[in-house]
Amino acid sequence: MALQILLLIAFTGAFLTYLLGKISSKLRNIFAVFISTVLLGIIAFLYGNFSEKIFYLEFLGLPLILRIDMFSWLFAISIAAIGTLSIIFSLSYIEGKERTDFYYLMMLLVNAGMLGIVLSGDLVSFYIFWEIMSWSAFLLISYNRGPALAAGMKYIIMSIIGSIAMLIGVLSIYTNYGTLTISEIAPQIASASSSYILFILILFAICFGVKGAVVPLHTWLPDAHSEAPSPFSAVLSGILIKMGVYGFLLIMYVIVGVKGALINLGSEILRFNYILAWLGAITIVIPTFIAMLQNDAKRLLAWHSIGQVGYMILGIAFGTSLSIAGGIFHFFNHATFKALLFMVVGAVEYRTKGIRDLNSLGGLIKKMPITFIAALVGACGLIGVPLTNGFVSKWLIYKTLILEGAPFLAFAALIGTWGTILSVYKFLHNMFLGQLPEKYKDIKEAPFSMQLPILVLSLVIFLFGILPGIPLRIINEIGTSFGFESLNLTIWGIVSEIGILNMMNIFFAILIASIIIWILFRKGEKSIPISQEDSYAAGSYIPKEKYHYTVEFYNPFYKMIKPYFRDFVDEFYSIIVKAVRNLSERVRKIYSGDLGYYVIYILLFSTILIILKMGLGLW
Numbered sequence: 099m100a101l102q103i104l105l106l107i108a109f110t111g112a113f114l115t116y117l118l119g120k121i122s123s124k125l126r127n128i129f130a131v132f133i134s135t136v137l138l139g140i141i142a143f144l145y146g147n148f149s150e151k152i153f154y155l156e157f158l159g160l161p162l163i164l165r166i167d168m169f170s171w172l173f174a175i176s177i178a179a180i181g182t183l184s185i186i187f188s189l190s191y192i193e194g195k196e197r198t199d200f201y202y203l204m205m206l207l208v209n210a211g212m213l214g215i216v217l218s219g220d221l222v223s224f225y226i227f228w229e230i231m232s233w234s235a236f237l238l239i240s241y242n243r244g245p246a247l248a249a250g251m252k253y254i255i256m257s258i259i260g261s262i263a264m265l266i267g268v269l270s271i272y273t274n275y276g277t278l279t280i281s282e283i284a285p286q287i288a289s290a291s292s293s294y295i296l297f298i299l300i301l302f303a304i305c306f307g308v309k310g311a312v313v314p315l316h317t318w319l320p321d322a323h324s325e326a327p328s329p330f331s332a333v334l335s336g337i338l339i340k341m342g343v344y345g346f347l348l349i350m351y352v353i354v355g356v357k358g359a360l361i362n363l364g365s366e367i368l369r370f371n372y373i374l375a376w377l378g379a380i381t382i383v384i385p386t387f388i389a390m391l392q393n394d395a396k397r398l399l400a401w402h403s404i405g406q407v408g409y410m411i412l413g414i415a416f417g418t419s420l421s422i423a424g425g426i427f428h429f430f431n432h433a434t435f436k437a438l439l440f441m442v443v444g445a446v447e448y449r450t451k452g453i454r455d456l457n458s459l460g461g462l463i464k465k466m467p468i469t470f471i472a473a474l475v476g477a478c479g480l481i482g483v484p485l486t487n488g489f490v491s492k493w494l495i496y497k498t499l500i501l502e503g504a505p506f507l508a509f510a511a512l513i514g515t516w517g518t519i520l521s522v523y524k525f526l527h528n529m530f531l532g533q534l535p536e537k538y539k540d541i542k543e544a545p546f547s548m549q550l551p552i553l554v555l556s557l558v559i560f561l562f563g564i565l566p567g568i569p570l571r572i573i574n575e576i577g578t579s580f581g582f583e584s585l586n587l588t589i590w591g592i593v594s595e596i597g598i599l600n601m602m603n604i605f606f607a608i609l610i611a612s613i614i615i616w617i618l619f620r621k622g623e624k625s626i627p628i629s630q631e632d633s634y635a636a637g638s639y640i641p642k643e644k645y646h647y648t649v650e651f652y653n654p655f656y657k658m659i660k661p662y663f664r665d666f667v668d669e670f671y672s673i674i675v676k677a678v679r680n681l682s683e684r685v686r687k688i689y690s691g692d693l694g695y696y697v698i699y700i701l702l703f704s705t706i707l708i709i710l711k712m713g714l715g716l717w
Contacts, residue, residue, distance in 0.1 A: 101164040108210035119199030134182035163219030181209035183551035208234035246325035260308035267301035310342020317668040323400030328444025336437035351580040374415035381408030382514035424494030431487040435479030438555040445544035461534025
C-alpha cells in the first residue's frame with residue numbers, strides 16, 4: 099500500500115498545490131514544501147522495507163505493477179531530495195513571476211513522474227510515467243516563453259523520437275513474450291538470440307540516450323538549461339537526465355542481465371558495451387571542452403552535465419563490480435554538486451536581475467560569500483578534488499579503466515578532468531573574483547530560502563566524500579543484485595588486493611598540510627588592504643568599469659580550438675530539419691484548398707491505376 103499512497107500523494111499534491119495557489123500564494127508555497135518533504139520522509143522510511151511487487155491496477159488486460167528494491171530506492175530518494183531542495187529554492191526565485199501556480203504544478207508533477215518511473219515494475223507503467231515526466235519537463239523548459247519555446251520544442255521532438263523507439267521495443271517484447279512485467283521478461287529474454295537482444299538494446303538506448311544527453315543525442319540540453327528556470331535546471335541536470343542512466347541500468351542489468359550475455363554481446367571492438375563505453379568517452383571529452391567556449395554560466399554548466407553523464411555511461415558500460423559502483427555513485431554525486439552549481443547561478447541571477455554573462459560579473463565574493471563557498475564546493479566536486487564525493491566516484495572509474503587495460507578510455511576520462519578544471523576556473527573567477535562592478539556595490543547575499551538548499555548540498559558533498567562507505571554500501575548491494583561480486587567496503591572507502599582507498603587518511607593528510615600552510619602564512623608579513631581599482635596588469639592600470647584583466651583570458655586558446663569544438667552534431671540535425679521543412683513546404687503546396695485540384699488529383703491517380711491494369715497487366 100505504501101507505494102500507491104506515495105504516488106497518490108505525489109500526483110494529488112501537485113494539483114492541490116495549483117488549486118491552493120488560486121486562494122493564497124503563501125498557502126501554496128507552504129503546501130508545496132510540505133508535500134515534497136512528506137514524500138522524502140516516506141521514501142526514507144521505506145528503506146529496508148522492500149517488496150518485490152505490488153499489483154495495483156489493470157490496463158487493457160495488462161497488470162500495472164509497482165515495486166521497490168535497493169536500486170529503485172536510491173534513485174527515488176535522490177529524486178525526492180533534489181526535488182524538495184529545488185522547491186525550497188524556488189520560494190524566493192519564482193516570487194513575483196507570472197504563472198507561478200503553473201510553475202509549482204509542473205515542478206511537482208515532473209518529480210512525481212520520475213518517482214513513478216523508478217517504482218514501475220512493468221513496462222506499461224514505465225512508459226506512462228516516462229511520458230508524464232517528458233511533457234512536464236517540456237512545459238517547464240518553455241516556461242519563460244520567447245526563445246524558451248524553441249528550446250522546449252527541440253527537447254520534446256527529440257524526446258518523442260526516443261519514446262517511439264522505446265514503444266517499438268516494448269511492443270516487440272510483448273509480441274515475443276506475452277508479458278511486460280519486468281520480473282517475467284528477464285528470465286525469458288536471457289535465452290533470446292544475440293541479434294534480438296541487440297535489437298532491443300539499441301531501441302532502448304536511443305530513448306535513454308536522448309534523455310541522458312549522450313553524444314550524439316545531446317543537442318537539446320544546452321538550450322534547455324539556458325532557457326529553463328534555474329531551480330528546474332537543478333532538477334533537470336541533477337536528476338531528470340539521470341533517468342536515462344537509470345534506463346540503461348534497467349535494460350542492461352535487470353532485463354537483459356549479466357547472465358543474458360550482455361557483456362559478450364557482439365565480438366571484439368564491436369561488443370555493445372564496448373561501443374557504449376566509447377560513446378561515454380566521447381561524451382566526456384567534446385562537451386567538456388565546448389563548455390570552455392561558453393560565457394553564459396548556465397550553458398557552461400549544461401555542457402558539463404553532458405560531459406559528466408559520459409563518466410556514468412563509461413562506468414556502467416564497462417561491466418565490472420568496481421565500474422558499476424563508480425557509475426552509480428557518480429550519478430548520486432553529480433546530482434548533488436550539479437544541482438548545487440545551478441542553484442548558485444540562480445542565486446547570482448536573482449540578485450543581479452538576471453545576469454548570467456560571466457564577462458559582466460566579478461567580485462561577488464565580497465557581497466555573496468556563502469554563495470561563493472558553495473560554488474567552490476560544487477566546483478571541487480565536479481572536478482573530483484579529494485574530500486569531495488566526486489573524487490571517490492571518479493577514482494573508482496579511473497581505477498577500473500587502468501586495471502582492465504583500457505588506457506585510451508582512461509586518457510579520455512583524465513582529459514575530461516583537465517578540461518573541467520580549466521572551465522570551472524573561468525566559472526569561479528569571472529563570477530566571484532576580481533573587481534566588483536560599480537553597479538553591484540549594494541548587492542546582498544541570497545535569501546535564506548536559497549541559502550538553505552545550497553548549504554545542505556555542500557554538506558552532503560563533503561560528508562560522502564569523507565565517508566563514502568555510507569552510500570557505497572547501498573550501491574554495492576545494487577551491484578550484487580545485478581550479479582556482480584561484492585566489494586570489500588569500509589565506511590572510509592574500499593579495501594582490495596590491489597590497493598586501499600581510505601578517505602580518512604587523505605582527510606588527515608590534507609588537514610595537516612593545511613595547518614602547516616596556515617602557520618607559514620601567519621608567520622609572513624601581513625597583507626595591506628588597497629582599493630580594488632589600485633591594481634595593474636603588465637604595467638597598465640585596470641579600467642574602473644572592467645572588472646579584471648583576465649576577461650576573455652582564454653581567447654588565444656578559443657581561436658585554436660573553436661573550429662574543432664563546434665557542435666557538429668547539432669549542425670547536422672539543423673541541416674536535416676531544414677531539408678524536411680523545405681520538403682514539407684513543397685508537399686503543402688499540393689493541398690491548395692481548391693476542390694478542383696483535388697478532383698484532378700483523383701482523376702490522375704485513377705488513370706494511372708487503369709493504365710497499370712490494362713496496359714501492363716499487373717493484376
